[in-house]
Amino acid sequence: MARIDITIKIAGEAGQGLQTMGQLLSKAFARKGLNVFANQALQSRIRGGHNCFQLRVSTERVLAPACATDILIALDEESLAHTQELTESSITIFDGTGKYKTLSHTTAKIAESRRRRRFSCSTLVKLKVERGLSLDIPLEKIAKESGGNKLMSNTVGLAAVLGILELDINVLFDLIRESFGAKGKEIAEANIKVAQAGYNFTYRKIPGKRLPSLKEISGAKKMLIGGSEAIALGALACGCKFISAYPMSPSTGIMTYLASKANQFGIVVEQSEDEIASINIALGASYAGVRAMTASSGGGFALMVEGLSLSGMTETPLVIVDAQRPGPATGLPTRTAQEDLEYVIFCGHGEFPRAVLAPRTIEDAFYATVKAFNLADKYQIPVIILSDQLMADSLLTIDELDIDSIKIERNILSNEELKEIKEYKRYRFTESGISPRVLPGNPYGLVVVDSDEHDEEGHITEDVDYTRPQMVLKRNRKNIGLLKEMAPPLRYGPQHAKNILVGWGSSYGALKEAVDILNAENEQVCLFHFNELWPLNKEYFDFLERGEFVCVAENNFRGQFAHLITATTGRIIENRINKFNGLPFCASEIVVEYRKLLNA
Amino acid sequence: MLDLNTYGTFETAWCPGCGNFGILDAVKDALVKLQLDPHNIVLVSGIGQAAKLPHYLFGNVFNGLHGRAIPAATGIKLANRNLAVVVTSGDGDIYGEGGNHLIHAIRRNIDITVIVHNNQVYALTKGQASPTSDLGFVTKVQPGGVIDAPVAPLTLAIALDAGFVARGFAADKEHLSSMIQQGLRHKGFALIDVLQWCVTFNKKNNFLWYKQRSYKLGPDYDPHDKVKAFEKSLEWNDKIPIGIIYKNSRPAYEDACGLMKEKPLVEQEINPEGVRAILREFI
Numbered sequence: 001m002a003r004i005d006i007t008i009k010i011a012g013e014a015g016q017g018l019q020t021m022g023q024l025l026s027k028a029f030a031r032k033g034l035n036v037f038a039n040q041a042l043q044s045r046i047r048g049g050h051n052c053f054q055l056r057v058s059t060e061r062v063l064a065p066a067c068a069t070d071i072l073i074a075l076d077e078e079s080l081a082h083t084q085e086l087t088e089s090s091i092t093i094f095d096g097t098g099k100y101k102t103l104s105h106t107t108a109k110i111a112e113s114r115r116r117r118r119f120s121c122s123t124l125v126k127l128k129v130e131r132g133l134s135l136d137i138p139l140e141k142i143a144k145e146s147g148g149n150k151l152m153s154n155t156v157g158l159a160a161v162l163g164i165l166e167l168d169i170n171v172l173f174d175l176i177r178e179s180f181g182a183k184g185k186e187i188a189e190a191n192i193k194v195a196q197a198g199y200n201f202t203y204r205k206i207p208g209k210r211l212p213s214l215k216e217i218s219g220a221k222k223m224l225i226g227g228s229e230a231i232a233l234g235a236l237a238c239g240c241k242f243i244s245a246y247p248m249s250p251s252t253g254i255m256t257y258l259a260s261k262a263n264q265f266g267i268v269v270e271q272s273e274d275e276i277a278s279i280n281i282a283l284g285a286s287y288a289g290v291r292a293m294t295a296s297s298g299g300g301f302a303l304m305v306e307g308l309s310l311s312g313m314t315e316t317p318l319v320i321v322d323a324q325r326p327g328p329a330t331g332l333p334t335r336t337a338q339e340d341l342e343y344v345i346f347c348g349h350g351e352f353p354r355a356v357l358a359p360r361t362i363e364d365a366f367y368a369t370v371k372a373f374n375l376a377d378k379y380q381i382p383v384i385i386l387s388d389q390l391m392a393d394s395l396l397t398i399d400e401l402d403i404d405s406i407k408i409e410r411n412i413l414s415n416e417e418l419k420e421i422k423e424y425k426r427y428r429f430t431e432s433g434i435s436p437r438v439l440p441g442n443p444y445g446l447v448v449v450d451s452d453e454h455d456e457e458g459h460i461t462e463d464v465d466y467t468r469p470q471m472v473l474k475r476n477r478k479n480i481g482l483l484k485e486m487a488p489p490l491r492y493g494p495q496h497a498k499n500i501l502v503g504w505g506s507s508y509g510a511l512k513e514a515v516d517i518l519n520a521e522n523e524q525v526c527l528f529h530f531n532e533l534w535p536l537n538k539e540y541f542d543f544l545e546r547g548e549f550v551c552v553a554e555n556n557f558r559g560q561f562a563h564l565i566t567a568t569t570g571r572i573i574e575n576r577i578n579k580f581n582g583l584p585f586c587a588s589e590i591v592v593e594y595r596k597l598l599n600a
Numbered sequence: 601m602l603d604l605n606t607y608g609t610f611e612t613a614w615c616p617g618c619g620n621f622g623i624l625d626a627v628k629d630a631l632v633k634l635q636l637d638p639h640n641i642v643l644v645s646g647i648g649q650a651a652k653l654p655h656y657l658f659g660n661v662f663n664g665l666h667g668r669a670i671p672a673a674t675g676i677k678l679a680n681r682n683l684a685v686v687v688t689s690g691d692g693d694i695y696g697e698g699g700n701h702l703i704h705a706i707r708r709n710i711d712i713t714v715i716v717h718n719n720q721v722y723a724l725t726k727g728q729a730s731p732t733s734d735l736g737f738v739t740k741v742q743p744g745g746v747i748d749a750p751v752a753p754l755t756l757a758i759a760l761d762a763g764f765v766a767r768g769f770a771a772d773k774e775h776l777s778s779m780i781q782q783g784l785r786h787k788g789f790a791l792i793d794v795l796q797w798c799v800t801f802n803k804k805n806n807f808l809w810y811k812q813r814s815y816k817l818g819p820d821y822d823p824h825d826k827v828k829a830f831e832k833s834l835e836w837n838d839k840i841p842i843g844i845i846y847k848n849s850r851p852a853y854e855d856a857c858g859l860m861k862e863k864p865l866v867e868q869e870i871n872p873e874g875v876r877a878i879l880r881e882f883i
Contacts, residue, residue, distance in 0.1 A: 030883070222883070223883050233878075237875040238870075239870030241868065264878075266871075268857065272704070273703070274700060276668065277674075280664060280665065280668040280701075281671045281678075282675060283675060284662065284677075284678075284679070285676065286679075287675070287676060288675065288676040288683065289679055289680060290865050306665055398882075401875075403873070403875055403876045406872055408872070440642050440660035440680070441639060441680055441682060441683055443639050446638060446658060449662055449663065451663060451664050451665055452663065458661065459655050460655055460663070
């Protein structure tokens with residue numbers, strides 16, 4: 001079958017139900033076995049403003065948003081600003097009755113002259129002012145006339161999209177029934193009638209061959225999972241029993257999902273008074289023996305930093321998620337960035353080991369979370385998962401998550417093992433730097449931890465001649481083992497390509513696609529993509545030797561990963577693509593920037 | 601049978617004659633009377649001279665950050681409710697740097713016992729005003745005397761409906777030990793503010809000052825009467841009551857939460873297979 005790649009954008013005010021619409025549509029495609037990548041661009045408010053939910057549906061795996069929009073559902077007038085993303089084959093759906101003063105005025109004028117001549121359906125209107133086809137669909141009127149009410153207008157819109165694409169409408173009916181449940185049977189049936197009407201309104205009524213038909217599409221159902229959910233699922237799968245966090249966009253989804261599973265999995269979700277409390281509560285829980293985590297965005301993470309250092313000093317395992325958003329300070333609360341990279345690696349007073357993982361896809365976020373907990377326990381260190389708004393608020397179709405592959409490694413001595421030790425010392429000097437860990441409450445050894453410099457037993461000391469330097473060496477020796485745990489970059493593209501693109505974290509999808517586009521046009525470019533960022537192994541940069549043209553692309557102004565490469569390898573990388581307006585990369589803009597640099 | 605030797609004797613970093621010694625003795629006395637094994641106790645502290653107390657007796661210890669003893673203690677108790685969790689820190693730590701945590705720990709009603717060594721001065725940093733310093737208290741940083749109104753910690757705790765609000769005096773070991781024992785027995789958050797003199801940096805509120813003003817609440821005082829408790833908690837300057845000022849029986853967080861009723865979180869099974877089942881919800 002020919003490749004299908006369609007981007008649908010639902011735009012409107014907060015509170016208009018964009019998310020519900022977007023999720024339903026995404027799920028409908030996923031159930032038909034199609035690949036979906038959906039993300040959101042939101043404004044930081046509860047109602048009003050301008051938001052959009054963008055979903056990309058494809059026969060191939062897609063991992064990033066596209067630049068162009070094929071179907072725009074404009075729920076308010078402001079949404080028509082997106083028409084610059086439209087192409088000649090795009091379709092815009094709007095309800096011109098009343099809502100769009102300017103547009104309906106224009107519509108009315110143009111409609112009269114064009115209607116009969118060009119379209120079979122009397123309400124389909126081509127607007128001269130915009131690209132593509134505009135469909136003025138009286139969503140509310142259709143909802144009411146087919147036995148529904150105003151609230152069901154969105155259902156009409158959804159069904160109209162499926163009608164345009166000729167997707168089997170039954171998949172939407174099933175989803176509607178499921179979402180209303182047995183109690184809401186009547187409302188569900190009303191919505192279904194309304195959906196049928198919306199579907200009929202557009203089904204086979206679109207003139208010309210604009211968008212491919214999905215009529216014949218049918219494959220195995222896929223899961224549709226969000227980035228925050230993937231992290232939360234990873235935490236549940238590897239036995240996390242505790243999260244304390246303070247709500248902060250875009251990290252809140254993690255605690256919200258975990259709270260919904262609290263009783264089923266016996267996980268305590270504590271909304272703390274501030275992020276300082278979050279990290280200290282989590283550290284207390286971890287000290288007492290449960291796998292614990294916290295999550296925030298940059299600003300909240302900044303408040304946690306003294307606690308991060310405490311985790312390093314007391315060697316208390318902890319997993320911290322930083323879902324990045326653009327800063328500094330409050331920045332753009334609901335947009336995306338990769339601006340905290342250097343911060344999460346270098347923040348915290350004093351010197352102590354830590355690991356930083358930056359998952360590249362939503363599936364990867366699941367596995368990275370499992371790895372984070374295992375590393376934290378094995379090395380008794382803080383591990384930071386560096387996510388971002390793009391990842392947190394995205395949805396991706398996934399065939400399966402491999403639960404069988406999960407191994408839980410706690411690295412805690414059992415009472416039997418502890419009994420064998422003559423004199424238990426929490427911070428015993430060892431070759432690996434990792435000391436035997438036991439839990440408080442056991443009858444064989446007391447567990448003493450201290451934020452002050454301490455002796456092997458854990459008691460406060462000021463012995464600067466021996467204990468202090470030995471403790472510094474012990475703690476930092478853990479880096480040697482830790483470095484070996486870090487995965488090499490993923491190589492994508494022709495092995496011997498002389499042109500190299502480098503990236504990290506959530507921008508993987510866009511970079512991978514950019515490489516596909518460039519190679520399809522005989523550019524010979526290869527991507528090296530990192531998802532485990534600290535400690536950074538110098539040996540993983542051997543590829544730089546053969547690169548004639550090397551370019552680092554990241555969602556920040558300063559080129560933070562490029563700096564890390566220099567710090568690690570001594571090589572200065574001058575070619576950089578930096579996007580820092582708060583929006584994620586899409587492949588075509590990387591292609592443009594790459595060519596500019598290459599030909600400069 | 602546990603006795604005082606169970607908890608050991610250690611060299612301390614405290615000034616000779618410091619009120620902390622009396623508090624340490626009272627803590628040990630209370631633990632002996634309650635027959636609490638060192639391995640079942642976690643002593644949690646922040647930073648300051650008072651916060652060094654956990655190093656001076658046998659027990660599990662979490663000596664965390666300045667002001668953050670209460671959050672750490674909260675996490676410990678939530679993870680393992682079988683542990684007796686005692687916070688020992690100073691007025692700067694609990695009422696100043698950690699003030700916000702005190703408020704919210706009281707709201708949660710987490711079952712921990714917080715002993716505040718309240719000497720009304722920052723001693724380890726060499727004598728600045730604390731949140732409880734009296735008005736007009738002169739220091740090198742407040743040469744014109746303290747202008748900020750002092751925190752009334754017990755009044756604050758009562759306002760938040762803390763379950764156990766008491767005051768002791770570092771010089772009265774038996775009474776303070778009794779407060780600590782009752783605090784530990786109380787199911788829920790217990791705040792014990794302790795009048796403690798500082799021999800080096802607080803010349804005003806010295807041993808004699810507290811000794812002359814403190815008096816024990818009699819058997820006729822009913823700590824369940826919230827309005828009376830407010831009134832009592834406001835007594836200062838001329839007469840300072842010690843004893844249980846306020847008490848109620850709000851359910852502790854660990855009981856209200858429902859996830860740790862049968863066994864502590866740390867002993868509960870983990871359920872990776874459960875994830876396989878919930879993955880179906882994503883189709």
